[in-house]
Amino acid sequence: METIVAPITPLVTSAVIILRVSGEKAFDCVDNLILPGGRHLERGNIKFRHVYTGSFIDSDGSVLDEVVFYFFKSPASYTGENVLEISFHGNPQIVRKALSVIYEKGIRAAEPGEFTKRAFLNGKLDLTQAESVASLIESKTDKGIYYSFRQLKGSLSKKVIDIKNSLVDISSVIEAYVDFPEDDLSDHDVDFVTQKLSDVLDDISKLIESYKKHRYQREGLKIVIVGKPNVGKSSLLNSLLEEERAIVSEIPGTTRDFIEEVISIKGIPVRLMDTAGLRGDGDVIESRGIEKARDKIEDADIVLVVIDLSNEIDAEDRKILEMTENKNRIVLGNKDDLANDVSGSAKSLIELSVSAKYRTNFKLLEDMIYSRVCSDDSELYAGEIITTERHVALLKNLYDILISVKDKIISEHLDLISIDMGMALDIVSEFTGEKYTEEILDNIFEKFCLGK
Ligand SMILES: Nc1nc2c(c(=O)[nH]1)N(C=O)[C@@H](CNc1ccc(C(=O)N[C@@H](CCC(=O)O)C(=O)O)cc1)CN2
Ligand SMILES: Nc1nc2c(ncn2[C@@H]2O[C@H](COP(=O)(O)OP(=O)(O)OP(=O)(O)O)[C@@H](O)[C@H]2O)c(=O)[nH]1
Ligand SMILES: [Mg+2]
Secondary structure (H helix, E strand, C coil): CCCEEEECCCCCCCCEEEEEEECHHHHHHHHHEECHHHCECCHHHCCCCCCEEEEEECCCCCEEEEEEEEEECCCCCCCCCCEEEEEEECCHHHHHHHHHHHHCCCCEECCCCHHHHHHHHCCCCCHHHHHHHHHHHHCCCHHHHHHHHHHHCCHHHHHHHHHHHHHHHHHHHHHHHHCCCCCCCCHHHHHHHHHHHHHHHHHHHHHHHHHHHCHHHHHCEEEEEEECCCCCHHHHHHHHHCCCCCCCCCCCCCCCCCEEEEEEECCEEEEEEECCCCCCCCCHHHHHHHHHHHHHHHHCCEEEEEEECCCCCCHHHHHHHHHCCCCCEEEEEECHHHCCCCCHHHHHHCCEECECCCCECHHHHHHHHHHHHHCCHHHHHHCCCCCCHHHHHHHHHHHHHHHHHHHHHHHCCHHHHHHHHHHHHHHHHHHHCCCCCHHHHHHHHCCCCCCC
16 A cells, blocks of 8 residues: 555644655655654664654755654554654745655555545554544543443444344344245244334434434534514524624614524534524514524524513414424523513413523523433433434434344244345444445545545
8 A cells, every 4th residue: 555644634734734644654754854863764773652853855845844753653543554744833935845854755645534534444443533633632521431442442343233233143044944945934933123223223223313312413403483572583693602693782673684603512513503583473584583593493492482571462473483383392482681570371381581682591592402412311321322414324224124124033034034134234234344445434534634
């Protein structure tokens, strides 16, 4: 395999920029690395995992930079190959020159994800572990980081291997009969296979479910604020944002369009959207606004329905409550500081009273939002979670095949079951990367950043 090089830090003005060289020719770079006092480091004398300081020499023999560098010897490195990392002063121009010196040695620029791809190809990481490296970097929440890190340590691979072992157990029972087509499955074997299948199907559906449940950790939450004009939607956005972002006024109809800002609620990134006040009077322009708002409501993870406590709940409020009935919503009574005694039936609809103006009960509001998406978290926390589209697709595929196996057990189509089980085992191998195609690898690693 060719030797590759890339910055493993951003190539921008910064404190330091680090280059990583991986492959057989990595140590050829010692020619350009001079130790303090002008001593040359001999290839044969390299101390691995030892931090050196010295100078990086340009092609014309002049000193390009003072650097820190260290070597890893194959296979004890990130990629499993010989690796050299050189840490430069953080001037991109210096590092670009250094790169061109390194290219002259027949070392080429790495593609995005190529180091981790090599770690996979060299058996340092399986495919789920390699994929977790990308999710670890991209995770936006503490829990996201926790799960990605667990996956990097092989937790998901272990789970998949458990599933594989169950499938192998099922297969061996089936295969024993396939050679004797005149025999029927014994009751005992039918029970065994059916039970095992149910257990595996249960595990798989939990994994698929975990992908949906934890979507907010990967992508953040979408929250949309709706309500009649003038109830304090924009004030609520501003107060949650702790910034005067949206224009607030006592004139109903102040907000004319959608305003979106990102906030953090207990470590979860939230895309919070303010909308124009919804009016139910059938006006053409307003009803177009309602159509648009309906889309936003449909798209949201949580809808905050704002009701003005300084006024009685009216037909317009009720219409908005109706529109959001089937959504994961929180009905907020705003302007608690001006609250009249709201009549009984209306009061029962309101889940939390706040004052956007004085930020009262905001802590409770954040808790309520959080618990709407994290309610059954404790149960999942112990299990594995799925974080990539690829894994969900494989699991759904696996699920469908195993369901059809279950049906075929009843009708005893053993030869067909045997084919299905072969397919099921192939899917499992794709998971960990025991079986892979260039296309699968390209799909995974092209999404990585350069240097990873
Ligand atoms: N400078 C630097 N920092 C980094 C990385 C890196 O490659 N370079 N990493 C990369 O993204 C992460 C650390 N991951 C690493 C994983 C394995 C090995 C490694 O050398 N593994 C060998 C030896 C294990 C041992 O004996 O300690 C191995 O697995 O055989 C190095 C880094 C985060 N920080
Ligand atoms: N006393 C009090 N006034 C509030 C509170 N929240 C908002 N207001 C006032 O209510 C008026 C309307 O607030 P906005 O935030 O502009 O209301 P809105 O729902 O965005 O209105 P539109 O954009 O017109 O739909 C402003 O005068 C705010 O100062 C509150 O909690 N208490
Ligand atoms: Mg507004």
